[in-house]
Amino acid sequence: MFHNRMPRYEILSADAMETLDRGWRKLMTEIGVEFMDERALELFRQAGQKVVDNTVFLDPEFVLAQVAKAPREFDVQARNPANSIHIGGDSMAFGAVYGPPFVRQGDVRRDATMSDFRNFTKLAQSFEVMDSAGGVICEPNDTPLDSRHLDMTYALQTLTDKVYMGNVVSGVNAADTIAMSSILFGGRDNIVKTPASIQLINCNSPLRWDDRMLESQFEYSTAGQPVVLTPFILMGAMSPVTIPAALVQQIVEALSGVALSQLINPGCPVIFGSFLSNIDMQSGSPTFGTPESGIGLLCTGQIARHFGLPFRTGGGLTSSQVPDAQAGYEALMTMMPTFLAGANWVMHSAGWLEGGLVAGYEKFIVDIEILQMMHAEFTPLEIDEASMAFGAHEEVGHGGHFLGAMHTMERFRTCFYRPLLSSSDNYEKWMRTGGVDTAHRAEKIYQKKLEEYVAPPLDDAIRLELEEYVVRRRAELGD
Amino acid sequence: MFHNRMPRYEILSADAMETLDRGWRKLMTEIGVEFMDERALELFRQAGQKVVDNTVFLDPEFVLAQVAKAPREFDVQARNPANSIHIGGDSMAFGAVYGPPFVRQGDVRRDATMSDFRNFTKLAQSFEVMDSAGGVICEPNDTPLDSRHLDMTYALQTLTDKVYMGNVVSGVNAADTIAMSSILFGGRDNIVKTPASIQLINCNSPLRWDDRMLESQFEYSTAGQPVVLTPFILMGAMSPVTIPAALVQQIVEALSGVALSQLINPGCPVIFGSFLSNIDMQSGSPTFGTPESGIGLLCTGQIARHFGLPFRTGGGLTSSQVPDAQAGYEALMTMMPTFLAGANWVMHSAGWLEGGLVAGYEKFIVDIEILQMMHAEFTPLEIDEASMAFGAHEEVGHGGHFLGAMHTMERFRTCFYRPLLSSSDNYEKWMRTGGVDTAHRAEKIYQKKLEEYVAPPLDDAIRLELEEYVVRRRAELGD
Numbered sequence: 017m018f019h020n021r022m023p024r025y026e027i028l029s030a031d032a033m034e035t036l037d038r039g040w041r042k043l044m045t046e047i048g049v050e051f052m053d054e055r056a057l058e059l060f061r062q063a064g065q066k067v068v069d070n071t072v073f074l075d076p077e078f079v080l081a082q083v084a085k086a087p088r089e090f091d092v093q094a095r096n097p098a099n100s101i102h103i104g105g106d107s108m109a110f111g112a113v114y115g116p117p118f119v120r121q122g123d124v125r126r127d128a129t130m131s132d133f134r135n136f137t138k139l140a141q142s143f144e145v146m147d148s149a150g151g152v153i154c155e156p157n158d159t160p161l162d163s164r165h166l167d168m169t170y171a172l173q174t175l176t177d178k179v180y181m182g183n184v185v186s187g188v189n190a191a192d193t194i195a196m197s198s199i200l201f202g203g204r205d206n207i208v209k210t211p212a213s214i215q216l217i218n219c220n221s222p223l224r225w226d227d228r229m230l231e232s233q234f235e236y237s238t239a240g241q242p243v244v245l246t247p248f249i250l251m252g253a254m255s256p257v258t259i260p261a262a263l264v265q266q267i268v269e270a271l272s273g274v275a276l277s278q279l280i281n282p283g284c285p286v287i288f289g290s291f292l293s294n295i296d297m298q299s300g301s302p303t304f305g306t307p308e309s310g311i312g313l314l315c316t317g318q319i320a321r322h323f324g325l326p327f328r329t330g331g332g333l334t335s336s337q338v339p340d341a342q343a344g345y346e347a348l349m350t351m352m353p354t355f356l357a358g359a360n361w362v363m364h365s366a367g368w369l370e371g372g373l374v375a376g377y378e379k380f381i382v383d384i385e386i387l388q389m390m391h392a393e394f395t396p397l398e399i400d401e402a403s404m405a406f407g408a409h410e411e412v413g414h415g416g417h418f419l420g421a422m423h424t425m426e427r428f429r430t431c432f433y434r435p436l437l438s439s440s441d442n443y444e445k446w447m448r449t450g451g452v453d454t455a456h457r458a459e460k461i462y463q464k465k466l467e468e469y470v471a472p473p474l475d476d477a478i479r480l481e482l483e484e485y486v487v488r489r490r491a492e493l494g495d
Numbered sequence: 496m497f498h499n500r501m502p503r504y505e506i507l508s509a510d511a512m513e514t515l516d517r518g519w520r521k522l523m524t525e526i527g528v529e530f531m532d533e534r535a536l537e538l539f540r541q542a543g544q545k546v547v548d549n550t551v552f553l554d555p556e557f558v559l560a561q562v563a564k565a566p567r568e569f570d571v572q573a574r575n576p577a578n579s580i581h582i583g584g585d586s587m588a589f590g591a592v593y594g595p596p597f598v599r600q601g602d603v604r605r606d607a608t609m610s611d612f613r614n615f616t617k618l619a620q621s622f623e624v625m626d627s628a629g630g631v632i633c634e635p636n637d638t639p640l641d642s643r644h645l646d647m648t649y650a651l652q653t654l655t656d657k658v659y660m661g662n663v664v665s666g667v668n669a670a671d672t673i674a675m676s677s678i679l680f681g682g683r684d685n686i687v688k689t690p691a692s693i694q695l696i697n698c699n700s701p702l703r704w705d706d707r708m709l710e711s712q713f714e715y716s717t718a719g720q721p722v723v724l725t726p727f728i729l730m731g732a733m734s735p736v737t738i739p740a741a742l743v744q745q746i747v748e749a750l751s752g753v754a755l756s757q758l759i760n761p762g763c764p765v766i767f768g769s770f771l772s773n774i775d776m777q778s779g780s781p782t783f784g785t786p787e788s789g790i791g792l793l794c795t796g797q798i799a800r801h802f803g804l805p806f807r808t809g810g811g812l813t814s815s816q817v818p819d820a821q822a823g824y825e826a827l828m829t830m831m832p833t834f835l836a837g838a839n840w841v842m843h844s845a846g847w848l849e850g851g852l853v854a855g856y857e858k859f860i861v862d863i864e865i866l867q868m869m870h871a872e873f874t875p876l877e878i879d880e881a882s883m884a885f886g887a888h889e890e891v892g893h894g895g896h897f898l899g900a901m902h903t904m905e906r907f908r909t910c911f912y913r914p915l916l917s918s919s920d921n922y923e924k925w926m927r928t929g930g931v932d933t934a935h936r937a938e939k940i941y942q943k944k945l946e947e948y949v950a951p952p953l954d955d956a957i958r959l960e961l962e963e964y965v966v967r968r969r970a971e972l973g974d
Binding site for chain 1: 505549
């Protein structure tokens with residue numbers, strides 16, 4: 017996995033942080049947060065918090081005391097130990113797009129299927145920069161609704177040997193994921209000791225945690241599996257239009273979720289989540305890769321560090337309908353700040369298209385290229401006498417060229433990042449090889465990767481046990 | 496013009512700076528720099544520097560003493576005072592692509608013409624984020640070689656009322672540019688007092704300044720017009736493959752050029768230039784928007800500040816042949832670090848395609864969008880009580896939406912950046928409006944801008960005098 021040893025780009029002054037600090041305390045105390053789950057309300061009541069109907073008016077000091085119980089950093093194990101990840105500190109881990117009901121392949125946009133789900137899972141397995149296929153890479157619309165979480169989890173567990181995300185549609189689904197992880201990792205004790213999945217718990221922003229998400233949170237936090245408490249904010253719709261207001265709301269929502277997890281199971285791992293962009297105020301459409309989301313992202317990193325929590329944000333987001341120039345610059349408009357902020361857990365790192373409604377095959381490859389470039393760019397430069405290559409100048413002299421210099425010959429294979437997708441062919445060569453744009457080259461790359469895909473080895477007994485679980489539970493669920 | 500009041504992203508430690516400092520001193524002292532011009536050599540000789548053939552072995556302390564004579568910041572006047580710019584400090588000024596012999600319009604790639612030159616000049620005039628059309632926006636291949644600098648300068652002076660760049664093909668061309676600026680600004684005294692053009696003086700890297708560039712430098716520095724002393728480095732070809740070596744070489748080249756300008760005319764304005772990318776080590780092709788160029792760019796800003804000089808670097812560079820996803824992410828891979836570094840003078844900000852061989856009409860619009868977004872993203876966030884919008888939460892409550900809130904209504908017109916080019920249309924609307932990608936939308940935008948273009952007013956007498964100058968000089972030059 018990637019360790020970001022470059023400086024963080026922090027844009028909030030101490031004064032600004034103090035203002036935000038006053039802001040979240042006031043909002044939390046006076047407006048409070050709704051929890052649509054009686055167990056949650058009872059835990060807050062027992063902890064001495066004021067509860068009126070479904071609203072909890074939280075004491076900021078109490079919340080900070082809960083936050084302090086959460087680990088600052090933790091591990092998540094993959095079934096291939098080489099792919100286990102660390103969450104927090106300078107670690108950055110990347111998962112694929114999460115949630116799209118549609119896919120795009122070239123000019124075709126259509127409903128996503130289980131076959132697409134498997135394809136994207138294989139692609140995530142095929143690229144080293146991806147630490148995880150994520151969770152719901154796309155909605156497998158051709159599988160039964162009540163049991164598709166079993167199919168998805170089984171695919172993530174068997175087609176990759178990387179970390180995966182747990183299903184959160186309901187408490188039942190969460191329990192199934194935990195049961196399947198227990199099978200894969202040799203028993204529940206093993207995943208309680210070191211968690212085996214990460215789960216996205218979205219807030220119904222503003223200031224409301226819904227029942228199904230909370231059910232899942234109870235299951236996962238009880239089992240010690242990390243939850244990403246994520247305000248889902250499109251500024252102008254789910255928060256006020258001003259960025260500071262969105263930041264304040266984000267703190268209140270994320271910390272209230274963190275507090276609940278710590279009441280459920282003190283010391284259980286949590287991640288400060290952020291999904292922060294804005295809407296187009298003329299059309300109401302969500303927009304991504306915007307200047308406002310970039311600013312929000314940079315602030316979020318600084319805020320999460322302020323509270324001592326690992327954090328999730330960023331990705332390769334775009335509003336674009338196709339993998340074109342806009343998709344390229346918007347994805348990087350999100351991914352560059354993601355690295356500048358040093359986000360620890362990065363969802364939607366590959367494949368996100370059309371505001372997250374579409375998982376794009378070609379876009380997946382575009383994002384892999386961006387991610388690989390970011391890895392290279394955020395690797396600290398080594399500056400020493402040898403790297404200054406005085407000898408090469410002695411060899412080459414004024415106005416010469418370094419192509420054949422000894423210093424070059426010794427380093428030419430590894431000295432620069434080698435693109436996967438980008439072309440620097442001159443015009444004649446580019447025309448000879450078809451004159452195709454980036455999206456068309458990306459098509460060839462993903463097709464080749466799928467052809468070359470080899471499933472990571474898995475013990476037959478475990479595979480059988482997982483299969484039996486899926487069959488049995490599908491029957492019990494009536495699908 | 497833009498003032499970048501965000502923090503600089505600095506990645507060189509004090510130790511690294513010290514190592515680089517040792518490196519440039521050694522290279523300058525022991526290998527030296529070639530100047531292919533007897534006047535330059537004589538100036539260095541008179542100043543007590545060791546000169547052997549065309550090589551000047553420079554004393555670093557002497558060079559630093561010359562650098563100290565250069566202004567840290569200065570103004571460049573435009574004929575419309577509202578478009579005058581400041582070079583240095585937190586100012587950032589942006590010019591269009593410079594130098595391409597070809598243009599791309601949609602699927603057509605062809606030789607550039609004077610008509611293209613005029614079109615791009617008009618486009619630069621049409622967008623507020625562009626501070627200058629630049630200089631050789633494209634080579635007008637259909638005009639006579641010896642006198643085309645007159646046509647270009649006339650177009651820049653009349654079709655825009657912004658700052659422009661002076662021709663540097665020869666000392667004669669430089670003198671013509673200065674004469675034409677003197678006409679436009681009411682006499683040579685007026686442009687000596689406040690310079691009226693910026694000129695690009697490229698080094699023939701490694702470590703050689705060629706005669707024609709030096710001739711131009713003599714003309715411009717004598718007249719007090721700023722020169723951008725620019726090492727032209729594609730690592731692996733014009734410098735060793737290691738970034739620190741390229742940085743050291745860049746310092747030696749830029750500072751040696753600065754020293755010459757200060758010998759020519761002490762106190763004349765100069766800009767520390769950088770054009771730093773790398774080649775593909777397999778094909779030898781230049782590559783742009785690379786991680787290495789991004790790192791180099793960030794370091795360059797820090798180094799220029801170390802020497803107290805305003806600096807030029809960055810742009811919307813890409814290797815891509817067409818305005819596709821690669822063009823989008825590579826342009827931003829250069830432009831985002833340009834802002835993080837706070838470059839003062841940014842050439843190639845719009846229209847650069849295919850490694851700089853092509854001026855792209857659609858790419859011009861892509862870059863304008865990127866530039867506008869960067870302006871928004873690098874504007875400091877105001878955080879105060881009002882911006883935290885507590886009242887909006889009181890109004891909206893848990894789980895509601897802010898679309899109709901008073902706080903939103905008061906701000907919805909200006910709260911977020913409004914895209915020029917990017918689409919966030921939902922799929923149905925996007926299909927209804929043609930289902931076209933970003934490049935095709937860009938085509939419509941540049942066409943409309945050209946249709947709507949209105950020339951900025953110019954005094955008839957001045958216009959006549961410029962025209963007479965062009966006609967007379969063209970005859971004298973035999974075209």
